[in-house]
Amino acid sequence: MNTNKSVSKAEHTKAAIVDAALRLASQIGLEGLSIxxxxxxxxxxxSGVFAHFGSREELQISxxxxxxxxxxxxxxxxxxxxxxGLPRLCALIDNWxxxxxxxxxxGCLFISGAVEFDDRSGPVRDALEQSIKTWLSAVxxxxxxxxxxxxxxxTTDPKQMMFEIHGLILAVHYxxxxxxxxxxxxxxxxxxxxxxxxxxx
Amino acid sequence: MNTNKSVSKAEHTKAAIVDAALRLASQIGLEGLSIxxxxxxxxxxxSGVFAHFGSREELQISxxxxxxxxxxxxxxxxxxxxxxGLPRLCALIDNWxxxxxxxxxxGCLFISGAVEFDDRSGPVRDALEQSIKTWLSAVxxxxxxxxxxxxxxxTTDPKQMMFEIHGLILAVHYxxxxxxxxxxxxxxxxxxxxxxxxxxx
Numbered sequence: 001m002n003t004n005k006s007v008s009k010a011e012h013t014k015a016a017i018v019d020a021a022l023r024l025a026s027q028i029g030l031e032g033l034s035i036x037x038x039x040x041x042x043x044x045x046x047s048g049v050f051a052h053f054g055s056r057e058e059l060q061i062s063x064x065x066x067x068x069x070x071x072x073x074x075x076x077x078x079x080x081x082x083x084x085g086l087p088r089l090c091a092l093i094d095n096w097x098x099x100x101x102x103x104x105x106x107g108c109l110f111i112s113g114a115v116e117f118d119d120r121s122g123p124v125r126d127a128l129e130q131s132i133k134t135w136l137s138a139v140x141x142x143x144x145x146x147x148x149x150x151x152x153x154x155t156t157d158p159k160q161m162m163f164e165i166h167g168l169i170l171a172v173h174y175x176x177x178x179x180x181x182x183x184x185x186x187x188x189x190x191x192x193x194x195x196x197x198x199x200x201x
Numbered sequence: 202m203n204t205n206k207s208v209s210k211a212e213h214t215k216a217a218i219v220d221a222a223l224r225l226a227s228q229i230g231l232e233g234l235s236i237x238x239x240x241x242x243x244x245x246x247x248s249g250v251f252a253h254f255g256s257r258e259e260l261q262i263s264x265x266x267x268x269x270x271x272x273x274x275x276x277x278x279x280x281x282x283x284x285x286g287l288p289r290l291c292a293l294i295d296n297w298x299x300x301x302x303x304x305x306x307x308g309c310l311f312i313s314g315a316v317e318f319d320d321r322s323g324p325v326r327d328a329l330e331q332s333i334k335t336w337l338s339a340v341x342x343x344x345x346x347x348x349x350x351x352x353x354x355x356t357t358d359p360k361q362m363m364f365e366i367h368g369l370i371l372a373v374h375y376x377x378x379x380x381x382x383x384x385x386x387x388x389x390x391x392x393x394x395x396x397x398x399x400x401x402x
Contacts, residue, residue, distance in 0.1 A: 027320065029316075107319075107320070111316065111375075112316050114375055114378075114379035115230075115312065115313050115316040115317075115379075116316075117379070118308075118378045118379045119228065119308070129379070129380065132379075132380065133380065159384075159388070160388055160391055160392070163372055163376065163385065163388040163389070163392065164368070164369070164372075164388075164392050164395070166368075166372045166375070166376070167365070167367075167368025167369045167370075167371060167372035167389075167392065168365070168368045169368075170368060170371035170372055170375055171364055171365075171367045171368035171371055174312075174315055174367070174371055175364065175367070177315075177319045178315035178316075178318070178319045178330070178333075179330065179333065179334065183360075184364065187360070187361055187364040187365075188364070188368075190361055191361070191364065191365050191368065194365070194399060197399075198395060198398075198399060
């Protein structure tokens with residue numbers, strides 16, 4: 001019992017550190033993370049933080065995994081409740097856009113991380129790349145199902161449509177976050193409607 | 202004569218430093234720039250570099266201006282030789298895509314800079330934001346001319362079309378540079394054709 005309690009307490013502390021690290025990374029980037037900065041934010045000792053991760057790299061990877069787990073929970077999972085085909089695809093893109101709208105305030109690890117790690121190699125980049133590819137594949141599969149179900153034209157190339165949707169997401173983030181445009185979300189939604197009107201039967 | 206020669210030599214040295222700084226910033230970001238790092242790259246003394254800029258901020262602003270001047274020279278100016286309307290718009294987007302293809306190797310200051318400065322204020326951000334807005338306005342004007350000339354449908358909203366084109370550019374950069382996709386340029390070109398087929402009369 002005692003051991004289980006200790007394990008549970010350790011997990012709880014680790015989760016709290018990852019949570020603080022994720023918030024910090026969203027603001028200053030994954031590369032800004034350090035055991036020292038986190039110790040300060042969580043009001044723990046450096047050795048206390050270090051005991052849970054062992055290295056800065058391990059901490060960064062935990063943050064990427066946590067970011068992805070939340071993204072999946074908030075964006076992907078609710079769409080699975082919606083009938084497959086076009087309804088699910090639309091729900092998925094709606095959720096993704098909501099997530100981006102939220103991240104215009106807080107920062108998006110998939111976008112800032114890509115810039116930070118685009119010319120690097122190593123396990124942090126691998127974790128980030130893997131998460132993003134998994135997510136883009138999930139969207140692509142949703143598009144493919146909508147084609148199979150006859151909701152989108154048979155000639156639709158899911159990879160092409162995925163690319164065009166990804167562009168809308170990146171543009172809304174760029175124009176809202178950096179250029180402070182207040183109309184970018186509206187434009188992304190019109191852009192998605194435009195895409196649908198081309199690919200729909 | 203002697204004074205002119207000195208001015209010219211000083212300008213030449215300053216231009217050489219900005220050139221080195223631009224290459225460095227493309228790799229490591231504007232925030233990675235320092236008088237010290239530049240002194241090392243250019244094999245000058247720190248005080249020598251400092252004499253030309255006075256501050257790191259002034260150096261960063263000079264780099265943004267130089268980046269924009271080259272972008273304008275390579276992407277915008279050649280398109281002005283092409284008849285206005287749709288031909289010029291297509292030339293502009295072609296040149297922009299060529300620029301992005303090139304920058305998948307070297308790095309794009311407009312994209313990495315936006316991530317670095319999205320939650321900051323100050324003269325470096327202002328210079329970057331101003332450059333990007335000027336460029337996007339130029340593209341928007343080209344779209345508006347194509348509408349005026351009857352090459353694109355009268356219902357075309359230049360800001361909406363601009364947003365969708367910007368998305369394709371951001372997606373090709375993201376997918377080629379971070380995800381190492383070899384097909385992203387092809388997809389951006391198909392995406393632009395798709396846009397044209399919607400907006401063309």
